[in-house]
Amino acid sequence: MSDVGTPQSESPAPAPQNVSRPLPVLAVWARDLLISLAISAFIIIFLYQPVKVEGTSMMPGLEDQERIFVNKFVYRWEPIQRGDIVVFRYPRDTSKSYIKRVIGIAGDHVRIESGQVLVNDVGLDEDYVPNEYADARSYPEITVPVGTYFVLGDHRTMSQDSRDFGPVDERLIYGKAVFGYWPMDKLGRLR
Numbered sequence: 001m002s003d004v005g006t007p008q009s010e011s012p013a014p015a016p017q018n019v020s021r022p023l024p025v026l027a028v029w030a031r032d033l034l035i036s037l038a039i040s041a042f043i044i045i046f047l048y049q050p051v052k053v054e055g056t057s058m059m060p061g062l063e064d065q066e067r068i069f070v071n072k073f074v075y076r077w078e079p080i081q082r083g084d085i086v087v088f089r090y091p092r093d094t095s096k097s098y099i100k101r102v103i104g105i106a107g108d109h110v111r112i113e114s115g116q117v118l119v120n121d122v123g124l125d126e127d128y129v130p131n132e133y134a135d136a137r138s139y140p141e142i143t144v145p146v147g148t149y150f151v152l153g154d155h156r157t158m159s160q161d162s163r164d165f166g167p168v169d170e171r172l173i174y175g176k177a178v179f180g181y182w183p184m185d186k187l188g189r190l191r
Contacts (some may be wrong), residue, residue, distance in 0.1 A: 009012055047073045049175065051097075057153030057160065058085070061128055061150050061190065065074060068183035068190065070175035080105065082119070082147060082172065085177040085190055088151075091165050099177060100161050100168075101128070104142075104150030111141035112163075125176070128191070139163050149173065 017027065044050070053066045062068065062085075072086050082102055104110040108119050115136045117124045135156030135190040144150050148167035153159025162168065180186045 045134040046072065048178075050181075051099075053099060056158050057155050057157070058101070059133060059155040060130060061085075061154055062099065062177070062180070063186070066180060066186055068177050068180040069181060071178045074176050074178075075173070080173065080176075082108075085132050086149070086151065086168075086170050086173050086176060087175045089171040091168060091172060094172070097098070097174075098160075100151035100153050100159070102142040102149050104167075105186070106146045106148065108142050108143055108144045108150065109141075110144060112137065112139035114138055117152070126154075128162045129156060133157065139161075142167070147171075 035069050048069045049072055051068050051070050053062045053064060053068060056064050080102055082105060084102045085099060086102055087097055094178045103117060103124070109121070111118050111128050115138075116128065135154045137156075142150065144167050147170050149170065150162045150167050152161045152163070154181055177190050180190055
């Protein structure tokens with residue numbers, strides 16, 4: 001006789017076996033950390049570099065100890081322009097870096113008459129230089145040589161710039177100041 005009414009117990013199907021073992025949690029974190037560090041290193045070395053402003057020559061736009069990002073790649077794709085805030089190696093001691101605003105490019109005729117900057121006989125409207133930071137000194141006309149830039153600090157009375165050391169060779173310029181990130185109230189794009 002057959003046991004028609006008695007259910008037979010079925011053994012559960014064996015669990016599928018994973019072909020690869022999952023990495024321990026620590027190994028996953030270490031892998032992600034290494035990838036993050038590699039990406040960060042690439043960005044800092046080739047694209048953006050964090051920089052601390054030291055000194056008051058670019059006040060009020062950039063203050064002493066302010067932290068900014070410098071785009072080190074932008075000038076491979078576009079030319080340096082008047083008004084750009086650039087970071088460069090100081091011509092008299094290349095172990096030091098300076099930050100200034102580009103006023104004149106190659107071929108420009110730059111002069112300063114009683115504090116008024118003239119480029120190609122046109123006075124600049126420098127809204128980034130408040131009256132209390134203006135300088136009444138004059139500077140004789142100079143024609144900016146090919147491959148160089150005439151740079152000035154925004155705090156004209158406190159800036160050592162092209163008035164002192166002449167136009168800056170483009171090979172010494174290594175980046176454009178683009179973004180302030182510290183202190184937080186200065187967070188934003190630089191102009």
